[in-house]
Amino acid sequence: MTPRPWLSARNRRDIGILVVLSLLLTLALPSPPASAGANLVANGGLEAMGGDGFPVCWERSGWGDSPYTFDVTTQAHTGTKAMQITLAQTAPGDRKAMMLEDASCAPTVTPGHQYDLGVWYTTTTPNTVMTVFRHDVAQGWVYWTDLATLPVTTSYQHQVVRTPQVPPGTDQIVWGVTIYGAGTLRTDDYTMEDVTQPAPGTTACTAGTACTKGVWQVMPFNTPVRAIHAVVLHNGDVLLVAGSGNNLDDFAAGTFKTAVYRPSTGTFTDVPTPADLFCAGHVQLADGRVLVMGGNKDYPSADGTVGYKGLPDSFVFDPATNSYSRVNNMTAGSWYPSATVLGNGDVISLGGLNENSSGMVATQYFDASQERWLGLNEANQTWSFWGLYPSMILMQDGRLFYTGSHVFGNGLPGTGASIYNYDANTITPVSGLQNKDERDQSMSVLLPPAQDQRVLTMGGGNIDTNPDANRLTDLIDLKQAAPVYTAGPLLPTGAGQTPSQGKMYVSAVLLPDGKVFETGGALHNRADPVYEASMFDPVTNTFTAGMATDPVPRGYHSSAFLLPDGRVMAVGNNPGDGTFDMRVSVYSPPYLFQGARPQILSMPDNTWAYGSANTITVDGPVLKAELIRPAAVTHSSDPNQRFVDLPMTVTGTTISLNLTSNPNLAPPGWYMLFVVGANGVPSVAKWVKVG
């Protein structure tokens, strides 16, 4: 690093002391230890002051209406200067002291490298977060990511956090600490070191096409039930729910089915099923039990004048006993309801068809502490029809984003996407979704990491007008004040497809390496399966086409989901002739062929509080760690699927993992903890209970 003219006397003195120290070490030891990397932060000690009364290479930044002050205080960690920000109220917005976004101040970085960012601080509010922007050679300065929160402390504490690998096309970054709650934040002595881990060995993958495409295996057994719903349980088992399974004879006979699949043994356990849970909604509660709501009250009339009718019944499935127990009914029947868990552990369910086969317009609110659905007058009501299986994704501020992904026919009137604020009882349209009336059985995912608040919506068709399903994708950044969708890259085409043909019945699975695996689907209503699979990279916003394809058709009533061992399981398919495919496919992604998997050797505590630092030990270099919420998926809909980045403080093979302080980013419940080593190779998951 070139010396800079504004280096203060104190900085120069420190460098002098370091020189003396290293001379002493050189004398005392046969060979000096490898020196720590250079501090890449300009004026990290904040001692050099600029003409504007703020440290050189730093600026006052942020937005919002809360009154605030920026000060330079003598209550420093070292030297005589530290930066201090006071926010008077907790209100929308934030303030942060940031490194200057200019070529001489912003630390220079190398794509693919990782950096340890360190800061000494005190704070009276836990509502703080380390925020990083990157300079993209094509786009200029853009937000990159949020890293660790800083726990409250009145005496100076040191926080060090490791960045993810720097994305391609990045040449510089800036960072600082954001305060977004009422309180005072003081920071000093910023450091940044390159800690890039060398890739262990250069053992080339010897698994042939599996090295780049992965490989599918069809299991030598079938599911004993029509696997329309799949929920990954925190004991590693998979709950498969059929109810009557779209089979009128079974419905007439009162034959309703559920099975629990154990991947480690390939065995199934039948579970008595108390009602027709065919096309119910489901979501994991904070304690790992599964809340199931609605289902099928009756099949359509023989003359077709009356459609499916929704059940108001609701149950809780307990993995400890493999049994359902009844809770109170919802305020209306719901066939094809959504289910989204909130930051407080409660659940909101919207949409579906009611007991009369018309649109269910109530907001169904499950109070988790009382373990009951609230009455109509106890919950806020907008009396809106949200369609069938509306994809409602929890945002970091507690609102719900309706992505426009839905099941059956056209999208909702208007723009076809919106933001629902339960507390304020408002619905705000979101524009930009392409062809909103051809997004029937598209799929939406909150992209990794959840902290970035970006959603990708893929594909879709329309069972009424039955066009060729499309290749459209749409991206949105929910961090914006008024987010709008923008067009994303087209889905790759499948074998034998023309350039205009895509897929509905999309399955999309968040993988532990931070990519999204997209698989399955069909071109038309319950017909013409599409054999295509691709990998979406949220860092580059591109699909890698040509991943290995599931040999089993996966259209209507199919699902794919991540197993705790890092593989992807796919089930179901219910074509127009009324048959159901009972085969099970399992996909091993390319990362399972790239060398030894990192191991989590110990984890003293598997219950993590919000804003906590949690220690694990591992057996080698780890590039990132995250929590992935286990699947609860049906009909291309799993709005609770999320990948929560865990900023790391690394000391050899001991790693401290920082859990966000915001429950809306990681709603309470059981998560799969993965660590990821070189080449994106993930560990097997350990289970962690959040909140």
Ligand SMILES: [Cu+2]
């Ligand atoms: Cu269905």
